[in-house]
């Protein structure tokens with residue numbers, strides 16, 4: 001197959017979907033790889049490295065899109081990118097933020113088969129394809145480094161001739177992939193860490209990283225069948241906010257990561273709670289992309305209010321473009337190999353990974369989740 005790797009055109013995006021090392025693997029499997037000129041530049045993968053790997057550099061974006069059987073990207077495509085793709089070709093990348101009826105119609109008119117990386121089910125055999133986890137892990141790591149930069153205190157315990165300085169205290173709310181990586185990173189930097197999550201299964205993982213799990217009476221069946229957190233009742237959220245508020249006032253850094261699949265992020269930190277935090281504290285809101293876990297977060301901005309710095313960080317994986325691209329590149333390549341593993345390159349819709357991740361095929365929306373979301377949108 002002819003695989004096209006375009007330049008990411010979204011503002012501030014520094015990653016590239018395929019790095020030279022994985023381009024080699026695709027070529028070994030008998031595919032051809034075409035890379036838009038400069039596509040890897042911002043991630044420190046120059047065109048020469050792709051050429052050495054055996055890929056072909058294409059100067060003309062239109063030519064790249066219209067010649068490819070498969071386009072691999074990271075950021076959801078913009079309309080003009082889909083317009084440039086050839087009929088009956090395949091698109092693989094993150095997609096959910098652009099899935100509206102008009103956009104899907106455009107893909108269906110061109111009979112584009114599209115696959116959303118974020119819909120790959122989180123099951124053991126798809127771990128090597130799980131780009132959500134790879135990127136969340138980078139975000140968790142980066143969040144701690146940003147907190148360390150803004151906090152006017154050391155993270156580790158310092159015993160100096162000028163006195164002993166106690167370690168910074170850090171609270172992580174939402175101990176999924178990003179939260180656990182944040183805990184591990186903060187522990188490596190010597191901070192004292194505590195964490196909370198609504199899923200009881202997480203307690204053991206938090207403790208195994210040397211952090212303390214904040215105890216609260218949790219509800220049974222806090223997870224969906226896919227392993228994501230369920231939306232909690234308002235009564236539960238009130239109790240949670242009370243506990244988080246008390247703990248936030250005792251900590252110097254709060255990293256929030258709580259998200260609900262396909263929904264707005266829950267508000268866990270109100271402005272009143274921010275007012276009670278110690279002056280100089282830092283909140284890193286990793287849920288900013290979904291509105292934020294803190295009531296006063298401004299997505300994409302760092303604000304200073306009531307003596308607290310609140311960072312509404314967006315697209316942190318792009319700030320670590322070398323490793324983020326390498327990880328994503330491995331994920332998408334494994335996924336692509338899985339999709340087209342049959343000798344005749346036919347897709348197997350009996351397979352859970354293929355079925356769950358496919359959005360459009362043969363001119364139709366084939367994904368139940370997307371179909372329902374579009375229908376709901378149409379009814380409102």
Ligand code: NAD
Nearest residue numbers: 122123124133174175176177197198199227229257258259
């Ligand atoms: P996520 O980004 O959807 O959410 C982050 C965390 O916030 C989750 O742990 C969630 O429980 C928590 N949360 C939600 N509402 C909350 C609230 N009100 N208060 C506190 N915490 C709250 O999560 P994720 O990192 O994408 O992980 C989602 C699930 O997928 C987890 O069960 C994870 O273990 C699972 N997973 C499985 C695999 C695999 O088996 N291959 C790989 C990765 C993740």
